[in-house]
Amino acid sequence: MLTTGGCPKTMLSIRDALEALEGKWKLLILFSLSAGPKRFRQIGKEVTGITDKALSKELKSLEMNRLIKREVHDTFPPTVEYSITAHGMSLEKVMEELHYWGLAHRKTIFEK
Amino acid sequence: MLTTGGCPKTMLSIRDALEALEGKWKLLILFSLSAGPKRFRQIGKEVTGITDKALSKELKSLEMNRLIKREVHDTFPPTVEYSITAHGMSLEKVMEELHYWGLAHRKTIFEK
Numbered sequence: 001m002l003t004t005g006g007c008p009k010t011m012l013s014i015r016d017a018l019e020a021l022e023g024k025w026k027l028l029i030l031f032s033l034s035a036g037p038k039r040f041r042q043i044g045k046e047v048t049g050i051t052d053k054a055l056s057k058e059l060k061s062l063e064m065n066r067l068i069k070r071e072v073h074d075t076f077p078p079t080v081e082y083s084i085t086a087h088g089m090s091l092e093k094v095m096e097e098l099h100y101w102g103l104a105h106r107k108t109i110f111e112k
Numbered sequence: 113m114l115t116t117g118g119c120p121k122t123m124l125s126i127r128d129a130l131e132a133l134e135g136k137w138k139l140l141i142l143f144s145l146s147a148g149p150k151r152f153r154q155i156g157k158e159v160t161g162i163t164d165k166a167l168s169k170e171l172k173s174l175e176m177n178r179l180i181k182r183e184v185h186d187t188f189p190p191t192v193e194y195s196i197t198a199h200g201m202s203l204e205k206v207m208e209e210l211h212y213w214g215l216a217h218r219k220t221i222f223e224k
Contacts, residue, residue, distance in 0.1 A: 011143055011158070013214030014207060018139060020217055024130045031123055046123070066220060087220050094209045095126060101206055102125030105132055108178060108199050 017094075020065045025050055025058045030088050031095055033068060037083035062088070129206075132177045137162055137170045142200050143207055145180060149195035174200070 021027055025047065032038065032046040044055050059082060062068040067088035073079045133139055137159060144150065144158040156167050171194060174180040179200035185191045 007147075008158075010211050011140060013211050013218065014139060014143055015136070015214070016218050017210040017214030018136045020214075020221075022136055024127070024134055027126060027130060028123060031126055035119075046120075065217075087217070090216060091213060094206070094213055097206045097209050098129040099122050099125045101203060102127070102129030102132075104202060105177075105199070106125065106128050109132075 020067070021091075021094075023058070025054060026062060026067075027091070027095060027098065029055070029058055029062065030067060030084060030091060033082060033084040034089065034092070034095070037071075037081045039079065039081055043082065067091070132179070133203075133206075135170070137166060138174060138179075139203070139207060139210065141167070141170055141174065142179060142196060142203060145194060145196040146201065146204070146207070149183075149193045151191065151193055155194065179203070 028047045028050075029043060032043050038046075040052075040055065040059075043059075044050060044052065047055070050058075059068065059070070063070055066085055069083050069085050071081050071083065073081060140159045140162075141155060144155050150158075152164075152167065152171075155171075156162060156164065159167070162170075171180065171182070175182055178197055181195050181197050183193050183195065185193060
């Protein structure tokens with residue numbers, strides 16, 4: 001596993017990543033936004049089970065970590081849209097690997 | 113992002129993965145075990161900051177998800193060792209991508 005199996009320095013960068021992505025919602029929100037910019041309600045509808053309070057908190061944390069951008073449009077009434085940044089998009093491979101692993105995990109756990 | 117950007121079915125498998133790996137400790141414990149079987153104390157030492165209570169809880173959850181194996185050796189006194197399973201090892205690519213992304217994230221956040 002990795003050429004650096006157990007290496008403390010590699011563990012540090014994995015820890016950095018996990019801290020930025022902590023919890024079960026952030027990657028799901030990013031995945032939802034990876035299809036295009038969305039409004040608060042749309043995200044909440046796609047990420048099934050998240051409460052408004054949690055979504056609001058997660059969006060703030062994602063913005064702070066420069067993974068998403070919040071834009072206020074000058075419409076009447078004003079509308080707010082969230083979009084994924086290039087840095088957020090750089091999680092593509094992580095999400096892809098999690099997707100494949102999630103499929104395999106379901107098989108291992110539920111079919112045995 | 114993915115060819116399936118935002119696809120509900122892909123979101124389900126990412127959700128499965130995140131549920132099995134929830135929290136900031138599980139992947140770090142697996143990474144520590146990826147270098148070889150270890151005893152409780154050794155893992156606790158390598159995964160800096162984890163309490164005994166949290167480590168004990170996480171090990172149980174990892175075992176339930178078939179990601180690690182707990183073995184009791186017939187020594188005097190008996191010793192317990194934890195090792196990563198093949199299913200746990202299948203997280204190699206996820207950990208690798210998180211490692212690379214963690215490095216990039218540190219640069220983005222701390223150097224700008």
